[in-house]
Amino acid sequence: MIKNLLLFLGSFSLASIILIVSIFRIAEIKYVFSQAPNPTPTAETKSVEIKYNLPYPGNILSDNILWPLKALRDRVWLTVTVNPAKKADLYLLLADKRLADSQLLFEKGKADLGISVLTKAEKYLENARKEEEIAKKEGMDTSGFLKRFVLATLKHREVMDHIANIAPEDAKPLIMKTENYPKNLYTEAKNGLLEAGINIPQNPFAEN
Numbered sequence: 001m002i003k004n005l006l007l008f009l010g011s012f013s014l015a016s017i018i019l020i021v022s023i024f025r026i027a028e029i030k031y032v033f034s035q036a037p038n039p040t041p042t043a044e045t046k047s048v049e050i051k052y053n054l055p056y057p058g059n060i061l062s063d064n065i066l067w068p069l070k071a072l073r074d075r076v077w078l079t080v081t082v083n084p085a086k087k088a089d090l091y092l093l094l095a096d097k098r099l100a101d102s103q104l105l106f107e108k109g110k111a112d113l114g115i116s117v118l119t120k121a122e123k124y125l126e127n128a129r130k131e132e133e134i135a136k137k138e139g140m141d142t143s144g145f146l147k148r149f150v151l152a153t154l155k156h157r158e159v160m161d162h163i164a165n166i167a168p169e170d171a172k173p174l175i176m177k178t179e180n181y182p183k184n185l186y187t188e189a190k191n192g193l194l195e196a197g198i199n200i201p202q203n204p205f206a207e208n
Contacts, residue, residue, distance in 0.1 A: 048204045052148075052155040055093060057100040062117045063110060084135035088145055091128035092152060095121050099159055106163045111171050115178075118163065122181035125156060129185050136192075143196050146189050151201055153186040 060070050074094055081087045098121030105114035128149065136142045157179060164175045186203065193200045 048158050048161070050151060050155040050158050050204075052151040054096045054100045054155065054159070057097045057104065061101050061104060062113055063105060063108075084131045084138065085140050085142065085145065088128045088131035088135060088142070088149075091124050091131060092145075092149060095124035095128060095156075096152065097121075098124060099156055103159055103163055106166055111168050114163070114167075115171055115174055118160070118175070119178055122156065122178050125152065125185060126181055129188060132192075143193070143198055146192050146196075147198065147201075150186060150189045150193065153182040153189065154201065154203060154205070156182040157186075157205060 058070070060066050064070075078087065078090060078094075081090050098117050102114045102118040102121060105111070105117060132142045132145055132149065135145075160175060160179050160182070164172050164179075167175055183205075190200050190203075
């Protein structure tokens with residue numbers, strides 16, 4: 001009896017994992033780029049290095065078969081985090097990890113998957129800003145987060161410039177479009193710091 005129960009539970013767990021993986025794979029936005037990355041990338045127009053360290057993305061990246069389980073874990077983590085200040089920190093952490101993941105994918109020549117992960121990174125960055133605004137309305141001090149967030153937006157732009165430099169030609173317009181996320185979020189966060197009387201980090205990207 002117990003043996004049959006354990007066998008059933010094992011089979012059910014395996015089936016559930018397969019189902020979850022399949023759902024995540026189907027739900028992903030698919031991109032297909034016809035051109036391969038340039039074998040000798042052109043030099044970047046700017047040499048910019050933002051003093052902001054991206055976190056280690058982990059051993060299981062988006063091209064790993066176990067990735068859907070990790071993504072599910074992240075979603076559960078976000079769901080159970082109800083404090084908006086902590087949720088803003090979590091969104092920022094996940095945004096930075098996705099960005100690092102995307103960069104590695106592009107460097108491995110997996111631009112189709114890399115652009116999907118990059119888009120997710122910037123949406124997480126946007127969600128981090130939204131949660132910060134909620135926390136501020138609830139009377140929480142978010143100045144420390146905003147100072148980190150401003151640097152993060154600049155770091156995202158730095159990495160995206162690098163990605164655009166090694167990406168296939170037909171992927172670059174989408175990368176440039178995605179770059180509007182950190183551009184706009186920098187301006188929003190900068191204004192928030194100015195209202196609080198806090199000095200803002202220098203922006204090396206002249207167009208802002």
